[in-house]
Amino acid sequence: LNSVKIKSTKRKKAYHHGDLRQQLTLAAESILRERGVQGFTLREAARRAGVSPAAPAHHFKDAQGLLSEVALQGFREFGAALAAADAAGSPDPQERLRRQAGAYVKFALSQPARFQLMFLHGKYDRSGQEFVEAGKRAYQVLEGAIRAATGTPEAQPLSLEGYGRLLATWSLVHGFSHLALAGDLRTPDGSPASEADILDKLVPLIAGQLPASSPRRP
Amino acid sequence: LNSVKIKSTKRKKAYHHGDLRQQLTLAAESILRERGVQGFTLREAARRAGVSPAAPAHHFKDAQGLLSEVALQGFREFGAALAAADAAGSPDPQERLRRQAGAYVKFALSQPARFQLMFLHGKYDRSGQEFVEAGKRAYQVLEGAIRAATGTPEAQPLSLEGYGRLLATWSLVHGFSHLALAGDLRTPDGSPASEADILDKLVPLIAGQLPASSPRRP
DNA sequence: TGTACATCAGTGAACGCGCGTTCACTGATGTAC
DNA sequence: TGTACATCAGTGAACGCGCGTTCACTGATGTAC
Numbered sequence: 001l002n003s004v005k006i007k008s009t010k011r012k013k014a015y016h017h018g019d020l021r022q023q024l025t026l027a028a029e030s031i032l033r034e035r036g037v038q039g040f041t042l043r044e045a046a047r048r049a050g051v052s053p054a055a056p057a058h059h060f061k062d063a064q065g066l067l068s069e070v071a072l073q074g075f076r077e078f079g080a081a082l083a084a085a086d087a088a089g090s091p092d093p094q095e096r097l098r099r100q101a102g103a104y105v106k107f108a109l110s111q112p113a114r115f116q117l118m119f120l121h122g123k124y125d126r127s128g129q130e131f132v133e134a135g136k137r138a139y140q141v142l143e144g145a146i147r148a149a150t151g152t153p154e155a156q157p158l159s160l161e162g163y164g165r166l167l168a169t170w171s172l173v174h175g176f177s178h179l180a181l182a183g184d185l186r187t188p189d190g191s192p193a194s195e196a197d198i199l200d201k202l203v204p205l206i207a208g209q210l211p212a213s214s215p216r217r218p
Numbered sequence: 219l220n221s222v223k224i225k226s227t228k229r230k231k232a233y234h235h236g237d238l239r240q241q242l243t244l245a246a247e248s249i250l251r252e253r254g255v256q257g258f259t260l261r262e263a264a265r266r267a268g269v270s271p272a273a274p275a276h277h278f279k280d281a282q283g284l285l286s287e288v289a290l291q292g293f294r295e296f297g298a299a300l301a302a303a304d305a306a307g308s309p310d311p312q313e314r315l316r317r318q319a320g321a322y323v324k325f326a327l328s329q330p331a332r333f334q335l336m337f338l339h340g341k342y343d344r345s346g347q348e349f350v351e352a353g354k355r356a357y358q359v360l361e362g363a364i365r366a367a368t369g370t371p372e373a374q375p376l377s378l379e380g381y382g383r384l385l386a387t388w389s390l391v392h393g394f395s396h397l398a399l400a401g402d403l404r405t406p407d408g409s410p411a412s413e414a415d416i417l418d419k420l421v422p423l424i425a426g427q428l429p430a431s432s433p434r435r436p
Numbered sequence: 437t438g439t440a441c442a443t444c445a446g447t448g449a450a451c452g453c454g455c456g457t458t459c460a461c462t463g464a465t466g467t468a469c
Numbered sequence: 470t471g472t473a474c475a476t477c478a479g480t481g482a483a484c485g486c487g488c489g490t491t492c493a494c495t496g497a498t499g500t501a502c
Contacts, residue, residue, distance in 0.1 A: 041489085042489065052447050057490075058445050063489070121399070122256075158406070161426075164424060167427075168427035171389075171392075172389045175392035178396055202385060205385060205386075206385050210386075238479085260455085261456075270480050276477075281455095281457095
């Protein structure tokens with residue numbers, strides 16, 4: 001409404017609609033929230049943006065194009081959330097990793113379908129330069145903490161063990177998030193875990209089990 | 219062909235078709251293999267079984283019913299594979315867990331879409347008694363090794379730390395499998411990891427990072 | 437400042453598609469006597 | 470062993486549905502002179 005009268009102060013010009021590209025992205029996100037990845041359709045996104053089914057074609061090549069935009073913005077937010085958690089406390093590397101783990105799970109639980117979309121192959125185009133950069137940035141937040149934990153300077157590649165630790169940490173939080181979203185997690189007493197249970201009880205439990213320094217076979 | 223002449227020696231009777239229920243299940247699995255979870259349709263399953271689109275209704279309530287059967291059999295095979303790996307070597311608990319981890323990833327990679335279906339919420343009915351039992355059996359293979367690792371007899375519940383270790387182990391292998399299927403894994407030198415890379419190089423790497431006895435914060 | 441024109445984001449109707457499911461039916465198999 | 474009948478796994482045509490995308494178009498916005 002307010003954007004109708006506003007001239008081209010924004011970079012994206014406001015022609016007739018104002019900012020349809022952005023509105024379609026928001027609409028897509030709301031569909032994901034309410035109906036999941038399965039429930040997304042381009043027509044429904046157009047409907048929610050109050051526009052005819054042909055309109056999106058002027059902003060996105062096709063349905064995948066819109067989803068690619070949603071995934072891109074998701075990875076940007078994701079990377080920012082990880083970076084914020086990484087920086088938000090003690091500089092101890094293991095503490096940093098624990099905070100990242102918490103942020104990872106929290107992000108997944110707060111936007112389940114968007115998170116699932118982000119890690120779903122073939123639903124959108126991962127080859128765009130912006131996407132590659134956003135993905136790399138998120139990855140580097142984890143890598144940074146692993147480098148600190150293993151005392152590996154930027155100039156050096158990670159040791160094999162360091163890389164194993166990175167993979168294991170990533171796998172652990174990623175798998176935990178998926179199991180949480182799938183509803184497969186239970187509290188220690190065996191009852192299905194609510195979202196609060198997961199964040200308050202289970203996350204601390206697995207945070208204590210993140211791969212740590214020099215694991216040796218007994 | 220051969221089943222046409224055979225009388226009711228099998229429990230499931232062979233009427234006209236012979237064994238359509240089984241054939242439909244096999245057809246569904248082949249669709250999953252070739253087209254993924256997304257690509258499954260009931261009509262295509264009927265087509266592959268050489269039967270009209272209305273025929274499946276005599277064996278499965280609806281499309282979900284067929285997928286539920288596929289998921290059920292998947293969990294049975296999955297549990298059996300984990301149990302086999304658990305028993306196939308040294309009784310050392312950490313060794314058992316490493317073998318289970320390998321089998322977990324191997325199962326996921328060998329039948330990606332079936333594995334994804336199994337852990338996908340809402341695509342099929344998880345409430346059947348047979349399904350619950352198959353799921354529990356697979357879970358108990360992991361729990362058994364964790365009990366051995368923590369010295370917890372069957373009569374006792376797992377300690378909180380033991381439960382954390384179970385969750386962390388499960389999450390780790392589950393997340394690793396998902397990342398592998400999504401194509402997000404890379405070899406230590408940074409190139410995309412092939413299936414052989416994953417099984418031969420990366421699995422041993424994370425197997426060395428599985429949660430082990432008494433992890434303490436440094 | 438005014439006018440002619442180009443640009444481009446919208447409309448709305450239409451397309452062909454494949455889906456899941458339903459329907460009345462057919463005909464083979466199984467069963468009771 | 471034979472016959473009448475019930476059961477039930479199939480057929481194939483049809484249904485309504487919502488989808489992504491295309492099409493010729495309209496009309497507002499931006500631009501050149």
